[in-house]
Amino acid sequence: MPNSSSPPSGTAARYSLNALGTPSALARLGIIGSVLLAVGIAFVWTAGWLSAGRLDQTRLIDTFEKVNGAHPGFRRNHPKGVCLVGWFDGNGAGVDLSRATVFRSARRPVFGRFSTVGPTPETADGPDVVRSMALSFTLADGEVWRTSMNDIPVFPVKDAQDFFDHLVALKPDPATGKPDPARVAAFLAAHPGSARAIALIKAAATSSGFANATYNSLNAFRLIDADGKATAVRWAMQPVDAFERSPIETPRGKNYLFEALQARLQQGPVEWHLMLIVGQPGDPTNDATMPWPADRERIDAGTLTVTAIESEAEGNCRDTEFDPLLLPSGIEPSDDPLLSARSAAYAVSFKRRAGERKTPSAVQIGDRQISEQGHP
Amino acid sequence: MTGRFPLFSRLLHWAMAAMVLAMLFIGVAMAASLADYHRLIAIHRPLGILILVLAIVRLANRLIHRAPPLPPDMPRPLRRAAHASHVLLYVLMIALPLVGWAMLSAAGNPIVLVSGLHLPPILPHSDQLYALLRPLHAALAFLLFGTFLVHLGAAMMHALIFRDGVFQTMVSWRR
Numbered sequence: 001m002p003n004s005s006s007p008p009s010g011t012a013a014r015y016s017l018n019a020l021g022t023p024s025a026l027a028r029l030g031i032i033g034s035v036l037l038a039v040g041i042a043f044v045w046t047a048g049w050l051s052a053g054r055l056d057q058t059r060l061i062d063t064f065e066k067v068n069g070a071h072p073g074f075r076r077n078h079p080k081g082v083c084l085v086g087w088f089d090g091n092g093a094g095v096d097l098s099r100a101t102v103f104r105s106a107r108r109p110v111f112g113r114f115s116t117v118g119p120t121p122e123t124a125d126g127p128d129v130v131r132s133m134a135l136s137f138t139l140a141d142g143e144v145w146r147t148s149m150n151d152i153p154v155f156p157v158k159d160a161q162d163f164f165d166h167l168v169a170l171k172p173d174p175a176t177g178k179p180d181p182a183r184v185a186a187f188l189a190a191h192p193g194s195a196r197a198i199a200l201i202k203a204a205a206t207s208s209g210f211a212n213a214t215y216n217s218l219n220a221f222r223l224i225d226a227d228g229k230a231t232a233v234r235w236a237m238q239p240v241d242a243f244e245r246s247p248i249e250t251p252r253g254k255n256y257l258f259e260a261l262q263a264r265l266q267q268g269p270v271e272w273h274l275m276l277i278v279g280q281p282g283d284p285t286n287d288a289t290m291p292w293p294a295d296r297e298r299i300d301a302g303t304l305t306v307t308a309i310e311s312e313a314e315g316n317c318r319d320t321e322f323d324p325l326l327l328p329s330g331i332e333p334s335d336d337p338l339l340s341a342r343s344a345a346y347a348v349s350f351k352r353r354a355g356e357r358k359t360p361s362a363v364q365i366g367d368r369q370i371s372e373q374g375h376p
Numbered sequence: 377m378t379g380r381f382p383l384f385s386r387l388l389h390w391a392m393a394a395m396v397l398a399m400l401f402i403g404v405a406m407a408a409s410l411a412d413y414h415r416l417i418a419i420h421r422p423l424g425i426l427i428l429v430l431a432i433v434r435l436a437n438r439l440i441h442r443a444p445p446l447p448p449d450m451p452r453p454l455r456r457a458a459h460a461s462h463v464l465l466y467v468l469m470i471a472l473p474l475v476g477w478a479m480l481s482a483a484g485n486p487i488v489l490v491s492g493l494h495l496p497p498i499l500p501h502s503d504q505l506y507a508l509l510r511p512l513h514a515a516l517a518f519l520l521f522g523t524f525l526v527h528l529g530a531a532m533m534h535a536l537i538f539r540d541g542v543f544q545t546m547v548s549w550r551r
Contacts, residue, residue, distance in 0.1 A: 012449045014538050028536040036529050043521060047404035056408040142494060144486040160410040224491075319503040320484055325414050329492030337411055344413035350483065355507035 055164050057344040061352065063164060067171045068119035072356040076349040078132055080123055081115030082258055082363050083317035086269065086306040088137055094276055094301035097231050098223035100330030101139050103301050109138045110304065113317040114210050114261065117150070122362045124254035127246040128206055131257065133215040133237060134322035135304070146326040149215035149237060153204045154197045155288035160341035162191055197289035205245050210261040211270045212241040219324065219342075220285035220334040223276070232279035232334060234292065237272035237304060258363045262309060272304045285334040312361045321350040379541070380548045382441050388434045389546060395427050396469065400521050407514070421476075422489040428473035435466055447540045461526055468520040474498075475516060479509035 019025060041050075048056050064076040071079050088110050094103030102108060112135035116125060123129075134148035157163045169187035173180045188195040207213040215237040222230040241264070253259060264270060276299040277292065284290040312318035325333055325343040333339045381389070399420065406416040446455055480487045481497035482505035488494045499505055535543035 012451055014540060015449070015451050015454060019537065025537060032529060032532040032536060035532065036525055039528065040525065043401065043404065046401050048408035054408075055410065057410055057413065058408065060410065142486065142496060314503075315501075319501065319506075323485070326486060326488075327491075332491065333414060340412065340414035341410040343417075344410050347413075350506075351510050354483075354503040354510065 055161055057341075057348045060160065060164055060341075060345050061348040063167055064349075067167055071121055073353055073358040074121045074361075075115075075353065077345075078115040078117055079121040080118055080362055081113045081132075081312065081317075082261075082309045082361070082365055083312055084110075084112045084114055084133075084306050084309050085316075086110050086304060086308075088274070088302055088304050090302040091300070093299050094223075094274075097225055097233070097276065097278070097299070098330040099226045100145070100223070100328045101141075101143065102137050102145055102328060103330075106140075111136055111138075111317055111320075113312075113320075113322065114258070114309065116257065122254070125257040127248065129257070131210055131213050131215075133210075133213075134317070136317075136320060136322065137328075139328055143328040144326055145328045145331065146320075146322050146324065147217060147235075148322040148324055149217050149235075151207065151213040151215055152201045152218070153216065154200050154291050155218045155338065156194050156197050156201065157191070157338075158193055158287045158289045159337040160345075162194060163338070163341070165191070166194065193287070193289045200291060205243075207239075208244040208246050208260075209257055209264070211264045212239045212243050214238050214243075215272070217324075218288045219336045219339050220279060220283075220288075221327075222332040222334055224330050224332055230332070232283060232285045234277045234279070235301075236275045236277060236298075238275050240271040240273070240303075255363050258309075258365070262365055265306070265308060269305045269307045271306075274301045274304060275299065276301050286336050288336060288338055309365050311364050314358070318358070318361075319354070321346050323347065379444060380545045381444060385434075385437060385441060386546060386548070388430065388437065392427065392430055392434065392469070395423060395430070396520070397524065399423055399427060400517060400524070403517050421480075421487065424473040424476050425489060425495070427469060428477075431466065431469035431473075435470070438466075444545045446542060450538075450540065450542075458530065461523060461530070464523050465520075465527060468516055468523060472513065472516050472520060475509055475513045479506060479513050482506040482509055 013019060020029060044050060048054055061076050068076070068079075075081075088102065088108045090103050090106055090108070092103070092105040094100075097103075112133060115132045115134070116123070117130040117132065131151045132148060133151075135146065137145040139145060157166050165187060169183045170179045171183075172178055188198070217235045220232050220234050223233050224230055261270075278297040278299065279285065279292060280296065283292045283296070310316060323343050323346045325339055327333070380386070402416050402420050402423070406413055406420055409416060446458065450458075477487060477495065478499045481499040482502050484501035486494050487497065531543055531546075534540060535547075
């Protein structure tokens with residue numbers, strides 16, 4: 001107890017260095033030092049600084065930069081893209097499965113991004129390039145739903161480690177500028193699930209453009225209904241525009257996919273149906289390399305209308321993180337390990353590019369400004 | 377004389393000690409993790425806001441109930457260090473969650489506490505602001521961890537070396 005009311009028993013002597021002169025005091029000082037050291041080491045260990053070889057979020061994004069080169073200001077994956085705006089009309093068909101307000105019969109503003117999978121913001125479009133649609137739904141009461149989808153039937157890898165190994169295996173050989181076939185073959189041999197998924201992806205017909213592509217969530221999620229009951233789902237944005245196969249020959253122009261989308265939008269808005277694909281017990285929710293049976297119930301939960309696209313710039317989708325785990329109440333993550341890894345990796349990419357100087361994107365669409373609120 | 381902190385102050389202190397320490401470890405683990413990132417951030421956000429609320433309650437409580445006086449023979453530099461480190465702890469316990477909240481606002485991300493419960497943004501969506509606030513959040517966290525180590529070290533010095541009763545003002549379990 002403090003000595004404020006009792007006469008000072010000691011003097012300032014107990015605070016002086018001389019008080020440490022006894023073996024007992026030194027031992028007690030040793031205890032203090034050990035405790036502090038132990039807490040400090042535990043902290044540093046938790047931060048991963050003692051496990052240099054571990055695959056963490058920093059190493060994953062560093063590897064993107066190593067494999068794809070540095071493109072400051074751009075996303076570390078899917079660097080080439082344009083912003084989209086529009087709205088989503090929920091039709092009420094999803095409310096039995098999920099209490100999320102997005103499924104009610106109402107119109108919600110949407111903004112998002114079309115992108116291609118390629119190493120750089122300048123990579124030329126091609127007939128087989130993977131296209132992506134990322135969306136941010138602005139819901140009532142400030143809720144948000146973000147989802148990012150690809151036009152492939154399954155994902156090539158099941159978790160972050162496989163993603164990393166795949167990325168490294170695809171690293172272009174400096175001599176040829178192409179991935180080393182021996183390394184790719186070794187990856188596929190070691191990852192039969194990925195080999196099956198990549199075969200499915202290659203077998204799937206690619207659409208001729210952005211507007212008639214089907215974009216799949218690939219990862220599974222859980223829809224939570226008003227009573228708290230969970231249903232495993234995947235979802236897909238299914239185009240209203242008729243599917244047409246990608247032409248075999250590469251059309252001229254390095255941005256032809258984006259230019260075709262702009263030309264299509266000049267004729268009028270482009271629509272997709274949000275299809276909820278209802279999983280059955282036993283359908284894999286933790287492995288995005290595995291397809292679900294084709295006969296699963298598909299619920300049309302509403303229509304996405306995209307009215308315009310625009311070059312990435314301050315104030316539109318450029319500075320938005322399409323983290324697939326920014327979910328509204330009524331939609332929850334599944335046990336798919338890719339979801340948390342994507343969330344973490346997007347966060348690092350976002351953190352890095354936020355501080356970098358921005359340069360104009362390769363794809364320039366007119367000069368009309370659109371806001372992230374869309375035009376409902 | 378009040379030889380100890382009031383019971384409410386002691387409860388707040390120990391509850392928050394556990395929360396802040398857990399938060400610092402969750403924070404550094406989260407910033408590295410891939411597989412557990414989502415699970416950790418789902419705790420990090422609501423726990424941070426809880427710490428902010430409790431820190432404000434605690435600051436008010438501290439202003440109402442003065443701390444027990446330090447021993448009269450405690451040298452002036454040590455008193456100053458004690459006072460300064462406590463001010464710093466209070467500042468950081470309030471600033472860190474606020475910077476976190478501001479940072480998510482600047483990112484344009486929803487500030488979800490638990491499913492269905494979220495906070496409004498306190499800053500406009502701006503990646504320049506995010507680029508300032510995100511590293512600031514980390515820097516303040518490391519400063520808080522350092523201040524915590526100093527605080528823990530000082531507490532143990534009072535208990536084991538100075539043996540001046542200061543440690544007992546916070547650890548007594550009576551009443």
